Amino acid sequence: xxxxxxxxxxxxxxxxxxxxxxxxxxxxxxxxxxxxxxxxxxxxxxxxxxxxxxxxxxxxxxxxxxxxxxxxxxxxxxxxxxxxxxxxxxxxxxxxxxxxxxxxxxxxxxxxxxxxxxxxxxxxxxxxxxxxxxxxxxxxxxxxxxxxxxxxxxxxxxxxxxxxxxxxxxxxxxxxxxxxxxxxxxxxxxxxxxxxxxxxxxxxxxxxxxxxxx
Amino acid sequence: xxxxxxxxxxxxxxxxxxxxxxxxxxxxxxxxxxxxxxxxxxxxxxxxxxxxxxxxxxxxxxxxxxxxxxxxxxxxxxxxxxxxxxxxxxxxxxxxxxxxxxxxxxxxxxxxxxxxxxxxxxxxxxxxxxxxxxxxxxxxxxxxxxxxxxxxxxxxxxxxxxxxxxxxxxxxxxxxxxxxxxxxxxxxxxxxxxxxxxxxxxxxxxxxxxxxxxxxxxxxxxxxxxxxxxxxxxxxxxxxxxxxxxxxxxxxxxxxxxxxxxxxxxxxxxxxxxxxxxxxxxxxxxxxxxxxxxxxxxxxxxxxxxxxxxxxxxxxxxxxxxxxxxxxxxxxxxxxxxxxxxxxxxxxxxxxxxxxxxxxxxxxx
Ligand code: SF4
Ligand code: SF4
Ligand code: SF4
Numbered sequence: 001x002x003x004x005x006x007x008x009x010x011x012x013x014x015x016x017x018x019x020x021x022x023x024x025x026x027x028x029x030x031x032x033x034x035x036x037x038x039x040x041x042x043x044x045x046x047x048x049x050x051x052x053x054x055x056x057x058x059x060x061x062x063x064x065x066x067x068x069x070x071x072x073x074x075x076x077x078x079x080x081x082x083x084x085x086x087x088x089x090x091x092x093x094x095x096x097x098x099x100x101x102x103x104x105x106x107x108x109x110x111x112x113x114x115x116x117x118x119x120x121x122x123x124x125x126x127x128x129x130x131x132x133x134x135x136x137x138x139x140x141x142x143x144x145x146x147x148x149x150x151x152x153x154x155x156x157x158x159x160x161x162x163x164x165x166x167x168x169x170x171x172x173x174x175x176x177x178x179x180x181x182x183x184x185x186x187x188x189x190x191x192x193x194x195x196x197x198x199x200x201x202x203x204x205x206x207x208x209x210x211x212x213x214x
Numbered sequence: 215x216x217x218x219x220x221x222x223x224x225x226x227x228x229x230x231x232x233x234x235x236x237x238x239x240x241x242x243x244x245x246x247x248x249x250x251x252x253x254x255x256x257x258x259x260x261x262x263x264x265x266x267x268x269x270x271x272x273x274x275x276x277x278x279x280x281x282x283x284x285x286x287x288x289x290x291x292x293x294x295x296x297x298x299x300x301x302x303x304x305x306x307x308x309x310x311x312x313x314x315x316x317x318x319x320x321x322x323x324x325x326x327x328x329x330x331x332x333x334x335x336x337x338x339x340x341x342x343x344x345x346x347x348x349x350x351x352x353x354x355x356x357x358x359x360x361x362x363x364x365x366x367x368x369x370x371x372x373x374x375x376x377x378x379x380x381x382x383x384x385x386x387x388x389x390x391x392x393x394x395x396x397x398x399x400x401x402x403x404x405x406x407x408x409x410x411x412x413x414x415x416x417x418x419x420x421x422x423x424x425x426x427x428x429x430x431x432x433x434x435x436x437x438x439x440x441x442x443x444x445x446x447x448x449x450x451x452x453x454x455x456x457x458x459x460x461x462x463x464x465x466x467x468x469x470x471x472x473x474x475x476x477x478x479x480x481x482x483x484x485x486x487x488x489x490x491x492x493x494x495x496x497x498x499x500x501x502x503x504x505x506x507x508x509x510x511x512x513x514x515x516x517x518x519x520x521x522x523x524x525x526x527x528x529x530x531x532x533x534x535x536x537x538x539x540x541x542x543x544x545x546x547x548x549x550x551x552x553x554x555x556x557x558x559x560x561x562x563x564x565x566x567x568x569x570x571x572x573x574x575x576x577x578x579x
Contacts, residue, residue: 028497029544038546064497
């Protein structure tokens with residue numbers, strides 16, 4: 001589901017510099033599965049940070065079930081009071097709920113939330129959805145053109161397609177050619193003719209998360 | 215009479231045990247390879263244009279970084295959280311192999327029977343190692359009896375496993391020192407050794423052998439190598455569960471689902487050594503320190519029960535599993551098992567079976 005990647009250590013180090021008591025909070029949900037912010041990553045990050053900042057700074061860790069659910073975030077209300085900053089290893093949603101629940105304590109994200117994606121292999125994740133809020137893949141053969149097409153076209157292909165490749169690069173396949181091929185193999189080519197009304201979305205390039213490993 | 219028994223145990227019985235062991239081992243290897251499949255490479259090889267010299271130089275530059283990683287990894291491993299138990303355990307397993315191959319007595323017999331032998335360790339050393347093994351066995355027994363981490367069902371088998379491993383060492387030690395009647399003792403020693411060899415294949419002591427498959431061949435986050443194989447189901451699911459009724463459950467369907475992954479799941483259930491080393495990798499256990507949160511415990515009360523009863527369970531039994539399967543596990547997929555068992559796969563199968571019968575956690579209560 002949500003895929004994230006740990007922030008560079010130097011950034012995290014400078015973020016916690018002013019504080020003496022730091023609690024790193026992991027999430028047992030999506031970020032655990034993509035090896036970015038589960039209990040193990042909390043332990044590893046804390047070990048790395050303590051090597052950087054030296055003694056005198058108290059760095060502890062705790063992992064809760066899901067940081068996007070108030071029930072679990074409330075669980076640690078007694079614990080967080082003992083710290084002067086929180087490092088959250090959850091996705092952006094989790095960090096925000098944590099910050100909202102404990103507004104008096106500074107909360108920092110320890111990971112960059114990247115995408116909604118699939119697990120290609122251990123530690124390799126590919127983006128598949130931009131959460132545009134108006135899913136059309138029922139008409140595009142189960143291929144999301146917003147994520148996969150370099151221009152994020154809702155209606156395609158454009159004139160830039162050349163022998164199955166996209167004009168932006170020789171290594172990028174045209175998503176709309178794949179859409180065409182899948183629909184034609186299912187005898188549903190009429191779907192590609194439907195004109196989809198524009199919606200407001202951000203044009204971004206497709207991203208793949210590859211964890212560095214330990 | 216005793217002479218005959220001695221000859222019998224030393225000669226034909228020993229040869230048949232060894233042959234049985236080798237055949238059994240070959241069968242286990244075959245079974246493993248049959249139940250797994252080779253994975254395709256997902257990442258294409260990168261076209262690396264650097265010269266060898268450049269590559270060596272760059273690798274040398276990364277050494278400090280790698281050392282640092284190793285250090286951090288070690289600090290977070292079970293060797294650092296439970297150092298005494300882990301180091302004893304590693305040494306214990308190494309001695310086990312040493313004792314079989316490099317004891318003088320064994321080599322003399324080997325030479326007499328088959329005309330070849332391994333080098334032998336000095337007798338005094340072997341004597342000390344044997345004492346160490348007996349002491350560790352006592353430590354294991356003590357830990358199992360008194361630590362809260364070991365409250366498994368059918369705990370008796372766990373004691374038996376420790377005793378079965380210790381017995382050849384105890385009898386060998388007594389025989390070597392010629393206490394009691396030497397012949398009786400050496401016969402006991404040989405018999406218990408033969409028993410251990412067979413148990414190595416057919417009981418949970420097989421974790422020693424499975425380790426090499428689990429941590430080296432299987433593909434996964436926690437493997438020692440970039441494993442290349444993954445489990446495949448014995449058969450495919452060929453139908454969906456029928457409509458759920460109020461009280462009854464569909465035993466045939468449960469059986470169908472159990473059979474689907476039978477080889478894999480039975481191997482994993484059988485070879486779990488119940489060492490509870492998976493405990494600290496589960497954040498829920500770390501947060502609660504409650505033994506029922508230990509990953510292998512959750513598996514034994516759910517999937518273990520389904521397989522041991524061959525799916526003949528009551529609806530109430532499934533409902534009793536909900537707590538372990540849903541409330542006590544979020545399926546975060548991160549349990550670490552030193553011998554390479556895939557606990558999340560077992561928990562998710564148990565969940566699927568429960569769900570097929572309309573038993574699951576409801577969030578709206
Ligand atoms: S907080 Fe984010 S990472 Fe954690 S479970 Fe919720 S959505 Fe997933
Ligand atoms: S699952 Fe692995 S770590 Fe857990 S008790 Fe069994 S053998 Fe030990
Ligand atoms: S998958 Fe379940 S048992 Fe394993 S670590 Fe996660 S919560 Fe614990």
